[in-house]
Amino acid sequence: MQIVKTIKEVREITGAWRKNGYTVGLVPTMGYLHEGHGSLISRAVSENDRTVVSIFVNPIQFGPSEDLESYPRDIEKDSAFCESLGADLIFNPEPAEMYHEGFSTYVDMDILTKELCGITRPMHFRGVCTVVIKLFHIVQPYRAYFGQKDAQQLAIIRHMVDDLNMDIEIKGCPIVREADGLAKSSRNTYLSAAERKAALCLSRAVQCGSDMVKNGETDSVKVVGAMKEIIEAEPLAEIDYVKAVNGLTMQQTDLIEAPALTAMAVYIGKTRLIDNFAVK
Secondary structure, eight states: OEEEOOHHHHHHHHHHHHHTTOOEEEEEEOSSOOHHHHHHHHHHHHHSSEEEEEEOOOGGGSOTTSSTTTSOOOHHHHHHHHHHHTOOEEEOOOHHHHSOTTOOOOOOOSSGGGSTHHHHOTTHHHHHHHHHHHHHHHHOOSEEEEEGGGHHHHHHHHHHHHHTTOOOEEEEEOOOBOTTSOBOOGGGGGOOHHHHHHTHHHHHHHHHHHHHHHTTOOBHHHHHHHHHHHHHTSTTEEEEEEEEEETTTOOBOSBOOTTEEEEEEEEETTEEEEEEEEOO
16 A cells, blocks of 8 residues: 655556556545544445545635644554555645645535535535545546535535536445444544543434434424434533435425435534434
């Protein structure tokens, strides 16, 4: 496995792969990898001849008061993890490599980016779309892999690829959870012992809502209300949002039926966590 820092190196390596007829899979990440990322990498390795993992803490998707500087980083641990799973290449650029002096071109989107996380993080998805499309142009993968935990991001990327007629297959992969149900996240490392215990209110709320829907309840007010009650009972939790939306458009829905998405963002102390369940 190779680790490269420059766009030129990535293009040379992946270009040679494509010339030899190899399919290329891409797993875009911000690093500090866990088993959730591992599931994406393993799937990419199983479905492609060569797999690239990008590890880049993207500065333009963080707001002024967000955790850009404190976001966890451990490239040595990440490299060993990627190699153990069979990845072929890590692209680990510096910000100046991705955004040269005078950089001023961004990829934006209406509608899907204005709901859920887009309300309290208005610049976030512009940064996500911009870096993802740059990675697509640099690596030129056949397939790219994203987690369902970031369900809004996944829907946005699929929509962007469709809108811009990009010849890339977007693969969504299931949420990976800890043994006690908490969705795997790099930001879980921010949590104190008490906050880690409190954070389980998210997965309990998801389980409650999912069970209600499986048992035939489709009224979003009832389902969302029951989920909010669970979170509001936890003193360390503060709700950013809990909403039921159409999973394709991110617009609120009265009925939770396919393709609905019930998603939440909750602060546990100062740490913002997300979770969701989808109706397929």
